[in-house]
Amino acid sequence: MAYVLLLIGFGLLIKGADLFVDGSSNIARLLRVPPILIGLTIVAFGTSSPEATVSIIAALQGNAEVSLGNVVGSNIFNVTLVVGIAAFLYPLMVENETTKKEIPFILLASGALLVLVSDTELQGLNENLLTRSDGIIFLLFLSIFLYYVIEVGMKSRNKSAQEPAPTNVKWEKNIVLTVLGLGAIIFGGDLVVDNGTEIAYELGMSETLVGLTIIAIGTSLPELVTSISAALKKESGIALGNVVGSNIFNILFVLGSSAFISPLAVNGKIFTDVIIMIALSLLLFIFSRTQYKIGKIEGFILLSLYIIYLVYIILRN
Template identity: 80%
Template sequence: MAYILLIIGFGLLIKGADLFVDGSSNIAKLLRVPSILIGLTIVAFGTSSPEATVSIIAALEGSADVALGNVVGSNIFNITLVAGVAAFLYPLRVENETIRKEIPFTLLASAALLILMSDIALQGSGSNLLTRNDGFIFLLFLSIFMYYVIEIGLKSRKDTADEPVTEEISWGKNILITILGLAAIIFGGDLVVANGTEIAYSLGMSETLVGLTIIAIGTSLPELVTSVSAALKKESEIALGNIVGSNIFNILFVLGASASISPLAANDKMFIDVILMIVLTIILLVFSRTSFKVGKREGLVLVAAYIIYLVYIILRN
């Protein structure tokens, strides 16, 4: 039964992503804002909802490793496999603002995570802990990022105020399509994580390994199918905005909310994963600076990086 539900989950994810990209792309046109901003906000927040659900429930149940591992594992998956596959299918065009501000903001959020969880090294504490205060700091960072995105959106809307909408697009229909797509993504992601985890345990995988692989990959499937779907529709700005925005939301919102609910203990192994996440974000930034796009070759390098990382964590655990 678990295998059947897993296949249904994948089906919902794929169809949901298709509807979600279409609806959100049309909403961007109606709002007269660049697609990248929709990717950074509505799409990124929507596709990050499975991570939020899993990590917040894990925090409430006292499973800090699952809450933290889910976010870090998901972000590495997004930067490498999601960006890599999307770029291989259709080169991702990178806006100057994305290179100068959005990807560096992801880097800043990742560095903040590393600093805030380094209590033993920086303060001589008995354990490394993301406290409630740290959670509130993340949420404060998120509010600054949202202010920046809204300000850019309003400026863009003002600049294009006189431009007519070229096609007949209805608000009601596209809001409905977007909500239905998001619901299918969340429900499909939940089915994939629950049944994938059940299958993994039945095959004898450890809890730590399940957290870093099945749960992290499962909760990132919405980002993967959404970005791939956007790339195939040549909506490369939504594809890249989704990846960058999801990583920002995962650290600032998901970990911020989780740590505010219940302090999260960070084990020693997690430091290597966070450092790898920072290095991979820098690599994505470097790739983005080459001709303002992430092309097929860079995509293959990113996919290879994820395969190497996956082999490493399987051997490590």
Template identity: 75%
Template sequence: MAYILLIIGFGLLIKGADLFVDGSSNIAKLLRVPTMLIGLTIVALGTSSPEATVSIIAALEGSADVSLGNVVGSNIFNITLVVGLAAFIYPLKVENETIRKEIPFTLLASVALLILMSDMALQGANMNLLTRSDGLIFLLFLSIFMYYVIEIGLKNRKDTAGDPIPEDLKWGKNILITILGLAAIIFGGDLVVDNGTEIAYSLGMSETLVGLTIIAIGTSLPELVTSVTAALKQESEIALGNIVGSNIFNILFVLGASATISPLQANDKIFIDVILMIVLTVILLAFSRTSFRVGKREGLVLVGAYLIYLVYIIIRN
């Protein structure tokens, strides 16, 4: 029964995120917000909402390994498999701002996570803990990022000021779709955490492994669907903007909110995964600087990197 409920939970997460992204993207169009801003904020926040729901619920239930593993696993999945598949389908054009500011900001957030969770090494503490203070620091970082994004939106808004709004876009309908999507995400996230943890214990898996694999992949499916769809439509700004934005939201908002609600203890294994996440972000930045795009060859390298990582963490457990 737990497997069936887990699948139902994932289904609700995916459909809920789909409705949330559609509704909120249409609201952004009604507000005349540029495409780049939609990818970095509305779509990124929408596709990160499953991670947020799962991690916050896990934090409330005292499953810190699931909460941390979900975020780190999702970010690694996004950088490697999602970007890799999207780039293989259609080479991703990388905006200059993405290389100069957004990917480095993702790297900064990842390094900040490593520093804040290294209490034993840096402070001689008895355990590694993301405290409420650390959570609030992440949320402050998020406010800086949001200020930057809003500033870009205001500068670019004049470019779309003359664009006509499609007649079929209605405020009421899209607000309803957004609320229904959010409700499905919350209920689905609850099912995923409860049944994913139950399955983990029955199979003798650690909570960290479940968070890094089953739950991380499940909650990252909206990013995968969104970015692959955007690549098929040759809208590379949304495809890459979604991933970069999602990874920033995952660390700063998801872990920030989770740690603020309930301090998260970090086990020794997760440090290797966080370091790997940082290395992969540097690789993505390096790939992005080659002709300002991520091509098919780089995409295959990223997909291969995820498959190697998956085998490693399964053997490690």
């Protein structure tokens, strides 16, 4: 039965992403804001919902390994496999603001995570802990990011105020499409995570490995199918904005909320994964600066790096 529900979950994810990209890209046109901003906010928040659900539930159950592993593993998956496949299908054009401010914000959030979980090294404490205070710091960082995105959106809207609004695009239809698509993504992601995890435990995988692989991949499937769908529709702003926004939301909102609800004990193994996450985010920044485009070659490199990482953590655990 778990295998059947897993397939149903995949189906819901794929169809939901298709509806979600159509609806959200049309809403961007109606609002007269760049698609990248919709990708950074509505799409990113929506596709981060499975990570938020899984990590918060894990925090409530006192399972920090799953909560942290889910976020770090998801971010690595997003930067490598999601961007890699999307770029391989259709070269992703990168806007100037994305390279100057938004991707660096991922590096800032990732660096803050590394600092805040290094209590033993930096403060000489007995254990590394992501505390409620750390969670509040993440949530404050998130409010700064949202303020920036809204400000950029308002400026963009003011510039395009003189342009005629699209007449063949209706608010009601696209709001319904976006909500239905998001609902299918969240429900489908939930089915994939629950049943994928059940199958993984039956195969004898450890909790840490499940958190970094099955749960991380499962909760990142909405980002994957949404970005692939956006790339196929040549909406590179949504495809890239979704990944950048999701990674920022995962650290600042998902971990911030989880730590605020219940302080998270940090497993020593996760440090290596956090450093890998930072290195891969830096690589994404470098790729995005090359002619402001992430093409097939960069996509292939990112795909290869994820396979290498996957082999490494399987052998490590």
